Amino acid sequence: xxxxxxxxxxxxxxxxxxxxxxxxEKPAAPSAQPAQGLPVSPPLxxxxxQPAQVDLSKRSxxxxxxxxxxxxxYRPVLQVHGKYLAENRGKKMLIQGNCDERGxxxxxxxxxxxxxxxxxxxxxxxxxxxxxxxxxxLGEEKPRCADHxxxxxxxxxxxxxxxxxxx
Amino acid sequence: MSSRTFAPLLxxxxxLAGPAQAxxxxxxxxxxxxxxxxxVLPFAGESVLPQSITEIIEQDLSRSGRFRAIFVGGxxxxxxxxxxxxxxxxxxxxxxxxxxxxxxxxxxGKLEVRFRLLDVLKxxxxxxxxxxxxxxxxxxxxxxxxxxIYEKMTGERGVFSTRIxxxxxxxxxxxxxxxxxxxxxxxxxxxxxxPIMSPAWSPDGTRMAYVSFQNKKPILFVQNLSASKQPAxxxxxxxxxSAPAWSPDGKQLAAVLTKDGTSQIYLMSADGTxxxxxxxxxxxxxxxxxxxDGQSIYFTSDxxxxxxxxxxxxxxxxxxxxxxxxxxxxxxxVSPDGKILAYISRVSGRFxxxxxxxxSKQVQTLTDGQRDESPSFAPNGRIILYATDVDNRGxxxxxxxxxxxxxxxxxxAADVREPSWGPFLGN
Numbered sequence: 001x002x003x004x005x006x007x008x009x010x011x012x013x014x015x016x017x018x019x020x021x022x023x024x025e026k027p028a029a030p031s032a033q034p035a036q037g038l039p040v041s042p043p044l045x046x047x048x049x050q051p052a053q054v055d056l057s058k059r060s061x062x063x064x065x066x067x068x069x070x071x072x073x074y075r076p077v078l079q080v081h082g083k084y085l086a087e088n089r090g091k092k093m094l095i096q097g098n099c100d101e102r103g104x105x106x107x108x109x110x111x112x113x114x115x116x117x118x119x120x121x122x123x124x125x126x127x128x129x130x131x132x133x134x135x136x137x138l139g140e141e142k143p144r145c146a147d148h149x150x151x152x153x154x155x156x157x158x159x160x161x162x163x164x165x166x167x
Numbered sequence: 168m169s170s171r172t173f174a175p176l177l178x179x180x181x182x183l184a185g186p187a188q189a190x191x192x193x194x195x196x197x198x199x200x201x202x203x204x205x206x207v208l209p210f211a212g213e214s215v216l217p218q219s220i221t222e223i224i225e226q227d228l229s230r231s232g233r234f235r236a237i238f239v240g241g242x243x244x245x246x247x248x249x250x251x252x253x254x255x256x257x258x259x260x261x262x263x264x265x266x267x268x269x270x271x272x273x274x275x276g277k278l279e280v281r282f283r284l285l286d287v288l289k290x291x292x293x294x295x296x297x298x299x300x301x302x303x304x305x306x307x308x309x310x311x312x313x314x315x316i317y318e319k320m321t322g323e324r325g326v327f328s329t330r331i332x333x334x335x336x337x338x339x340x341x342x343x344x345x346x347x348x349x350x351x352x353x354x355x356x357x358x359x360x361x362p363i364m365s366p367a368w369s370p371d372g373t374r375m376a377y378v379s380f381q382n383k384k385p386i387l388f389v390q391n392l393s394a395s396k397q398p399a400x401x402x403x404x405x406x407x408x409s410a411p412a413w414s415p416d417g418k419q420l421a422a423v424l425t426k427d428g429t430s431q432i433y434l435m436s437a438d439g440t441x442x443x444x445x446x447x448x449x450x451x452x453x454x455x456x457x458x459x460d461g462q463s464i465y466f467t468s469d470x471x472x473x474x475x476x477x478x479x480x481x482x483x484x485x486x487x488x489x490x491x492x493x494x495x496x497x498x499x500x501v502s503p504d505g506k507i508l509a510y511i512s513r514v515s516g517r518f519x520x521x522x523x524x525x526x527s528k529q530v531q532t533l534t535d536g537q538r539d540e541s542p543s544f545a546p547n548g549r550i551i552l553y554a555t556d557v558d559n560r561g562x563x564x565x566x567x568x569x570x571x572x573x574x575x576x577x578x579x580a581a582d583v584r585e586p587s588w589g590p591f592l593g594n
Contacts, residue, residue, distance in 0.1 A: 066495075094383070094384075096383075096384075101538075102518070102538070103495065103497065103513070103518065103540075104454065104467070104474075104497040104498045104511060104540060104541075105364060105365070105540065105541065105584075105585065106364075106365060106409060106410045106423070106453050106454045106467075106497075106498070107451070107453055107454065107467055107474055107497045107498075109364075109378075109385060109407055109409045109410070109423075109430070109453070110407075110423065110429070110430035110451040110452075110453040111451065112407075113406060113407050113425050113429065113430050113451075114429055114430070114451060117406075117425070117428065117429060134405055134406065135406060135425070136383075136384035136385070136406055136407050137384075137385065137406075137407045137409075137425075138362075138380065138384075138385075139364075139385075141362035141364065141380060142362065142380070148559050167383050
């Protein structure tokens with residue numbers, strides 16, 4: 001029991017966010033009868049600890065120009081979603097890969113697909129099943145930021161994770 | 168009339184009404200070499216037509232880059248027969264050819280336009296045709312006459328009566344339009360709040376393949392242009408469905424699907440059945456394009472580490488790499504005669520249109536834009552239409568395949584992109 005709790009806490013610490021729900025602590029059973037004549041201690045007050053909130057709010061992975069490899073800094077985010085999908089088999093996810101506006105529109109569809117596919121693979125490694133996640137590409141067709149400079153382009157080179165009901 | 172005088176040097180603003188909201192306007196940027204001087208006289212009685220038919224003919228010829236319009240003012244009465252033409256006068260005005268004609272309303276209410284193309288030096292008729300038409304067919308008739316003149320004078324088929332397709336984005340509104348080759352007479356094929364991509368004409372000009380995002384991901388459709396309702400998808404597989412390309416016989420579509428992993432090229436019947444996979448790589452294979460003989464498919468692949476153009480048999484098989492200069496060569500399109508490969512190359516961060524002579528493998532840079540993309544050959548191979556941007560607004564541009572003559576087609580306050588030039592129709 002304690003071991004489980006400890007390792008769960010460790011995991012949460014290691015990955016920098018409370019991704020694992022902490023199990024509710026049950027009231028401990030008294031191990032001995034109070035000795036005769038000694039004052040009776042008040043009954044132990046126990047309260048349940050709420051499971052830690054799973055932080056699913058981070059939904060995006062950003063990329064370098066012309067690249068589709070996932071930088072290490074996004075692993076914890078993907079870990080959270082992978083685990084969530086593993087624990088919630090009924091949940092489905094659409095991963096939309098995006099590109100900046102430079103280059104061929106169709107090639108950017110393929111590049112965006114590659115980005116989304118990379119996210120999918122990572123989520124599957126972390127516990128999701130193939131059928132839960134569909135990687136698709138929006139290429140350069142749905143830019144989040146419309147200016148024509150690197151400040152904008154870096155925001156548009158992105159994969160977004162959307163749960164069913166959100167797209 | 169004065170605007171007709173030196174049309175090739177002026178920005179010609181065409182502001183005729185049509186069903187689509189905003190028309191493309193055309194601006195001519197560069198001049199062509201060896202232009203044929205031609206005088207297109209107003210046709211006697213042409214005021215019975217809703218538009219000046221000779222103005223449309225003259226603009227068509229000028230915009231092709233192959234003709235130079237000669238001043239035609241001060242002629243009275245207008246000649247309708249060869250015997251009435253003052254040839255020494257046209258010789259002194261340096262015209263090689265002259266076009267005369269007449270228009271009239273027939274007893275049944277229809278209209279008739281007849282014209283003659285005359286050789287000034289030989290003082291003889293090169294050709295002539297009479298058309299019976301409705302008022303709504305005035306523009307089409309003008310384009311047909313321009314095609315006739317173009318073919319007689321250059322020996323190549325004209326493309327004035329062909330049509331082009333393109334995407335217009337205005338705010339959240341995306342529109343697939345089809346227009347005459349001069350940008351006029353535009354009609355909406357599809358309007359959507361989600362992006363539309365990659366329009367591709369069927370070889371007979373009756374259907375259009377395109378990619379729509381209306382279901383939040385790229386799905387492939389083929390729409391009959393005479394039908395008013397949106398068709399069922401031809402490819403709606405898991406992942407993305409895009410990059411349609413027609414086989415020259417119109418029976419098959421090559422397209423890019425991701426149902427088995429990364430983007431790969433598949434072949435299917437035009438209705439989406441009989442699907443089979445053509446490429447097998449770990450990387451990206453996309454942008455298929457059939458050679459005119461239907462024997463090969465050019466495509467873009469990053470299998471060598473960067474996007475480059477390859478050619479493979481249309482039945483699949485070992486690809487041959489075609490491009491070696493630079494680290495980004497995409498969007499291959501083969502000319503209708505199979506001799507030129509047009510594609511987009513990234514050169515020092517700029518995306519430019521290139522033309523490779525497929526026999527000598529010599530490459531010529533055709534454009535000097537920042538973001539040139541989506542090339543499309545005219546069906547006679549003389550002009551390549553492509554997308555570029557001016558002041559961060561998407562416009563279409565055209566360049567002659569020798570790179571000499573350029574023009575732009577834009578719409579105020581809208582992005583125009585992804586042009587696709589339709590096939591020759593009829594005859």
